[in-house]
Each structure stands twice: as structure tokens, then as C-alpha cells.
Amino acid sequence: MSELAGLIRPDLQGRTPYGAPQLAVPVALNTNESSYDVPPEVVDAISAAVTAEAAHLNRYPDREFVRLRERLAAYVHRTTGCPVSAEQVWAGNGSNEVLQHVVQAFGGPGRVALGFTPSYSMHPIISEGIGTTWVDGLRGRDPGRFDVDADLAVEQVQRHDPDVVFLCSPNNPTGTSLDLSVVERVYEAAPHSVVVVDEAYAEFARPGTPSAVSLLPGRPRLVVTRTMSKAFAFAGVRLGYLAADTEFTDLMRLVRLPYHLSSVTQAIACAALDHADLMLATVEAVKQTRDELVSGCMALGLVPVPSDANFVLVGGFADERASWQALLDRGVLVRDVGIRHHLRITAGTPAENAAVLDALRVVTEGESA
Structure with missing residues (x-):
């Protein structure tokens, strides 16, 4: 332990800070941001x-x-x-x-x-x-x-x-x-x-x-x-x-x-x-892609949790960490939230939705092979 680390409050020693990966990938769906630009x-x-x-x-x-x-x-x-x-x-x-x-x-x-x-x-x-x-x-x-x-x-x-x-x-x-x-x-x-x-x-x-x-x-x-x-x-x-x-x-x-x-x-x-109405115009679009993400995951044999948010918690992964990495290798960044067999996926644009479902199809096929 460094001299400075030894001076920090004892209850903070050894802790790690909050932080989701910020990576340059084609499809970033890990932090529940909106995929739509400000109008x-x-x-x-x-x-x-x-x-x-x-x-x-x-x-x-x-x-x-x-x-x-x-x-x-x-x-x-x-x-x-x-x-x-x-x-x-x-x-x-x-x-x-x-x-x-x-x-x-x-x-x-x-x-x-x-x-x-x-x-x-x-x-x-x-x-x-x-x-x-x-x-x-x-x-x-x-x-x-x-x-x-x-x-x-x-x-x-x-x-x-x-x-x-x-x-x-x-x-x-x-x-x-x-x-x-x-x-x-x-x-x-x-x-x-x-x-x-x-x-x-x-x-x-x-x-x-x-x-x-x-x-x-x-x-x-x-x-x-x-x-x-x-x-x-x-x-x-x-x-x-x-x-x-x-x-x-x-x-x-x-x-x-x-x-x-x-x-x-x-x-x-x-x-x-x-301009609240204009700012919220994409909410219904996000809700639709969220619901389509749920349906698409179910069709792949995964177990999505019915969602009222702009993301879906998806279960059914044999090894969630390996699946997270496999998705990242295909340019899709999702969130490993520390729940066994689950990954959290933000609902993005229709194109992003299609990309993540395509990547999930490859990953799930690989798990069952």
C-alpha cells in the first residue's frame, strides 16, 4: 500500500470506483443512454x-x-x-x-x-x-x-x-x-x-x-x-x-x-x-425496440425479464462473462451487472437492435454447440 493510499479513510481502502466501460465500438448498449441525438x-x-x-x-x-x-x-x-x-x-x-x-x-x-x-x-x-x-x-x-x-x-x-x-x-x-x-x-x-x-x-x-x-x-x-x-x-x-x-x-x-x-x-x-414533447418523441420508439428485444431474445432461447425501462435484463447465458466478451468481439458492448447467467442490454435504434440480436444468435449457437 502506498503512503497516500494508507492515509485514505479506512472504510474506503481497497475499494474500486464506479465505472462502466467506455469503449469505441460500433454498438454501445451498456449504459442505458439514448441512442438518439438531440433534435x-x-x-x-x-x-x-x-x-x-x-x-x-x-x-x-x-x-x-x-x-x-x-x-x-x-x-x-x-x-x-x-x-x-x-x-x-x-x-x-x-x-x-x-x-x-x-x-x-x-x-x-x-x-x-x-x-x-x-x-x-x-x-x-x-x-x-x-x-x-x-x-x-x-x-x-x-x-x-x-x-x-x-x-x-x-x-x-x-x-x-x-x-x-x-x-x-x-x-x-x-x-x-x-x-x-x-x-x-x-x-x-x-x-x-x-x-x-x-x-x-x-x-x-x-x-x-x-x-x-x-x-x-x-x-x-x-x-x-x-x-x-x-x-x-x-x-x-x-x-x-x-x-x-x-x-x-x-x-x-x-x-x-x-x-x-x-x-x-x-x-x-x-x-x-x-420542448419536452419533441425531446420525448423517441421514448415510444425505444419502448418498441425494447419489446422487440425481449421477443427476439425469447426466440433465441434466452430468458429476458419483462421490462418497464429502456433496457432488458437477459438471462439464460451459461457463462455471462464469456458471453459478454463474445459480444464485444463482435462489436456489441452490453453490461455485465454481476448477476449469474444474466447480461443487461440497452434498447437502442432498430439497427442496433438487429445488430445485438444477430450477435446474440451467434453467441447462443456457440454456447449450445
């Missing part, structure tokens, strides 16, 4: 918004990002049918920063965070990075199923008495959505907990899938986090947000860095929200 009309609007801000970059940005919060609140209301005020919205540089703000405020040394794995890998990383004890909860008693067992979730919440509980709907990496009764039961069973419902992929959910935003009234400890990275094809901007009780968002000010959202980020996000 030219929105590019023009963004350029105009940035130009308007450029002369005033000598000044700090609006610390309260009021205009952005108003637009985010209007968007959430319109897309969920649930009234949300600007005062109920908080935003940050990607939903990871928003989640970090939550854990900074309600986690920390001597406190506990609980999640139900497999789920989003950043939940424990963020929690432990702030000194919070992480508890890996079980989604169900059957390891072959990925739905959250409500009775088991309640049992674990009561046993561990966490300060923060993470739920994910649609869940990453399984793509499965939660029944809102699970959220309600966990909330009721955890009277001392902040309950976070991570809805990063909510716009891709199948019809009839409700949002936990509808549960916010009367539940001051409930928070719903979202992002513009996925459905808005805005991963490069880094803009995430949450909706919660107004007292909750007010407490976020205690842990945010000064002027944490730049003037440029605010302007770009507002321009995109002003």
Missing part, C-alpha cells in the same frame, strides 16, 4: 439559451434555480397527473448528486441505509461514501425472481430500522416496476426512515404503471427522484431532480454546495423542458 430544433434552442447566458457568466447562477424548478414541476404534473409545486422540487448535477444530497442530510456515520438488491449500484456507493452503513436487503426469498416481496421488505425494514430506504421503480438492472402498495407498506413500516423511490426510468414504463409521485401528499418522509439523462436523451448534461414535501426540499439547502447548478446547466435544461 436539431432543440439544439438551436439550447444554443440560443447558452448564448443569452454567456455575457453574464461573470455572475453566479441563480442559487435557487427558480425557473428550472418551475419547469420541472410543470413537467412532473403534466406527465404524472399529480400536482407538484416548484417548492417541492429539488435538482442537481445528475440524479446521483440529488441522491447524495439526500444521504448527506439523512445518512452519515452511525446511520443505516437499506436497499433491496440487485438494484442500482450507486445507492450503496453513495451511502458508504458518506460513512453510512449499508444493508443489502433481499428482494424476495426466491433468488430467481426480481420483484420485491412486500412482506419480506417490511420484515427487513423493521429488523434494521434504517434511516434511509431505497426503492427503485423501474428497477435497475432488472427493469421491473414496483406496485405502489409496496411503497406504502415500506413507508408505514419505517416511521423513522426517509423512503427514496428512484424513478430514473419512469417515462419508459408500460401503460398503467403509476408513479410514486401520487403518494407524496401526507407523506413528508417520501421522496421521488428522477433524471433527464434517459428519456430526454440528456445524459451529457447531468440534470437530475426530486419531488418531495416542501420541508424536505428546504433541508437539501443544508448540504448542497454553493451555486451547485451552473447558469449554463439551468439554461440548457429549461430549453429542453420547453
